[in-house]
Amino acid sequence: xEFNNLLLEVKNSVxxxxxxxPKALNAMNSITMGELxxxxxxxxxxxxxxxxxxxGAGDKAFVAGADISEMQNLRPQAxxxxxEQGQETLRFIETMSKPFIAAVNGFALGGGTEIAMACDVRxxxxxxxxxxxxxxxxxxxxWGGTQRLARIIGMGRAKELVMGGEQxxxxxxxxxxxxxxxYPQDQLMVESKKYATKxxxxxxxxxxxxxxxxxxxxxxxxxNATRLEAECCAQCFSTDxxxxxxxxxxxxxxxxxKGF
Ligand code: CO8
Numbered sequence: 001x002e003f004n005n006l007l008l009e010v011k012n013s014v015x016x017x018x019x020x021x022p023k024a025l026n027a028m029n030s031i032t033m034g035e036l037x038x039x040x041x042x043x044x045x046x047x048x049x050x051x052x053x054x055x056g057a058g059d060k061a062f063v064a065g066a067d068i069s070e071m072q073n074l075r076p077q078a079x080x081x082x083x084e085q086g087q088e089t090l091r092f093i094e095t096m097s098k099p100f101i102a103a104v105n106g107f108a109l110g111g112g113t114e115i116a117m118a119c120d121v122r123x124x125x126x127x128x129x130x131x132x133x134x135x136x137x138x139x140x141x142x143w144g145g146t147q148r149l150a151r152i153i154g155m156g157r158a159k160e161l162v163m164g165g166e167q168x169x170x171x172x173x174x175x176x177x178x179x180x181x182x183y184p185q186d187q188l189m190v191e192s193k194k195y196a197t198k199x200x201x202x203x204x205x206x207x208x209x210x211x212x213x214x215x216x217x218x219x220x221x222x223x224n225a226t227r228l229e230a231e232c233c234a235q236c237f238s239t240d241x242x243x244x245x246x247x248x249x250x251x252x253x254x255x256x257x258k259g260f
Contacts, residue, residue: 001038001039001042003020003035003038003039004031004032004035005019005020005021005029005031005032005035006018006019006020006032006035006036006039007020007057008039008042008043010046010048010049012197012200013048013049013050013051013197013200014049014050014051014052014053014193014196014197014200015043015046015049015051015052015053016052016053016055016189016193017036017039017040017043017052017053017054017055018055018056018057019032019036019054019055019056019057019062019063020057021057022056022057022058022060022061024064024067025056025058025060025061025063025064025106025107026056026057026058026061026062026063026064026112027063027064027065027066027067027068028063028065028066028067028086028111028112028115029066029067029070030070030082030085032067033082033085033086033089034085036089036093036115037085037088037089037092040052040089040092040093040096041092043096043098044096044097044098049098050098050199050200050204050259051098051099051100051101051196051197051199051200052093052096052098052099052100052101052196053100053101053102053103053189053192053193053196054100054101054102054103054115054116054119055102055103055104055105055188055189055192056104056105056106056112058105058106059105059106059127059185060106060107060127061105061106061107061108061112062102062103062104062105062106062107062108062112062115062116062128063107063108063109063111063112063115064107064109064110064112065109065110065111065112065133065134066082066086066110066111066142066143068137070082079142082142083142083143086111086114086142086143086144087142087143087144090114090115090118090143090144091118091144093118093119094118094119094120094215095211095212095215097208097211097212098204098207098208099120099121099196099199099207099211100118100119100120101119101120101121101122101123101192101195101196102115102116102119102121102122102123102124103123103124103188103189103192104116104122104123104124104125104128104130104170104179104188105124105125105127105128105185105188105189106125106127106128106129107128107129108124108128108129108130109129109130109131109132109133109167110131110132110133110134110141110145111141111143112130113130113131113132113145113149113178114132114141114143114144114145114148115143116130117144117145117148117149117152117178118144118148120211121180121181121195122178122179122180123179123180123181123182123183123188123191123192123195124170124173124174124179124181124182124183124188125170125182125183125184125185125188126170126182126183126184126185127170127185128170128173128179128182129167129168129169129170130167130168130170130173130178130179131161131165131166131167131168132145132149132161132162132165133165133166133167134162134165135162135163135164135165136165140162141162145162146158146162149161149162149178151218152177152178153176153177153178154176157176170182201257202257203236203239203241203242203245203257203259204241204257204259204260205235205236205239205241205259205260206236206239206241206242209232209233209235209236210232212232213228213229213232213233216228217229239260240258240260241255241257241258241259241260244256244257244258245257
């Protein structure tokens with residue numbers, strides 16, 4: 001499948017999707033968002049893909065937001081369609097059975113922070129900057145930013161960022177739990193791929209259950225959420241990988257997981 005604004009590479013069980021409009025700092029227009037959805041589906045359906053990395057082309061930006069030139073003349077209904085397209089795509093990524101790593105290599109503003117937040121973990125380079133600056137152009141976030149940011153960093157900090165529109169450094173993003181790890185720019189992809197390769201070798205069904213339990217348990221009551229967790233954990237006992245993992249532990253050897 002050929003894309004205009006994305007690159008998709010699959011190597012050693014890891015897919016890398018690169019936003020590829022560096023001249024516009026990888027700003028997301030509707031074509032790119034559509035391609036992201038298609039690329040994510042392709043990764044879901046490709047049995048060779050175990051983990052997906054999202055990153056941006058160039059050394060300046062991950063994604064500098066939704067494309068302002070495309071948005072400037074939208075009427076509310078068309079704006080809503082663009083938001084729905086983005087929200088569906090990001091929810092698809094967030095709930096897909098395979099892990100997603102955001103390798104944030106520069107500006108992740110507005111829609112860029114929103115895309116990163118839909119991923120399971122966020123690694124970032126030392127020059128990365130985050131923020132929800134929509135308020136500065138007369139908007140609020142529309143691709144889940146008001147909701148995921150509050151869930152990840154807490155409501156008080158989310159309100160500060162969304163209402164004030166300031167950018168924050170990667171160090172601050174790390175302090176407030178928005179970023180998991182910081183790397184020098186030239187190490188970001190090396191380390192992201194290393195981590196992805198590590199995940200790719202883990203039991204795929206258990207990884208899927210881990211993601212599912214956290215995603216779908218988060219907004220439930222503790223009673224229902226722990227029940228969901230127990231059901232997900234119980235299902236792992238139906239896999240060969242659970243048997244192999246425990247057997248290998250008891251035999252003091254490395255497990256050979258098959259992915260089911
Ligand atoms: N949209 C379109 N073009 C962009 C964007 C963008 N978000 N960001 C950068 N560009 C373009 C610039 O216009 C410029 O193009 P050109 O060379 O043709 O003039 C090129 O990228 C380089 O940008 P700058 O010259 O501005 O580079 P600087 O290093 O000076 O500044 C910044 C970098 C700080 C990242 C700056 O470009 C900037 O502030 N960008 C906009 C950031 C922003 O406001 N993002 C949020 C957008 S709104 C959003 O994401 C809402 C998402 C969901 C809502 C959907 C509703 C329908």
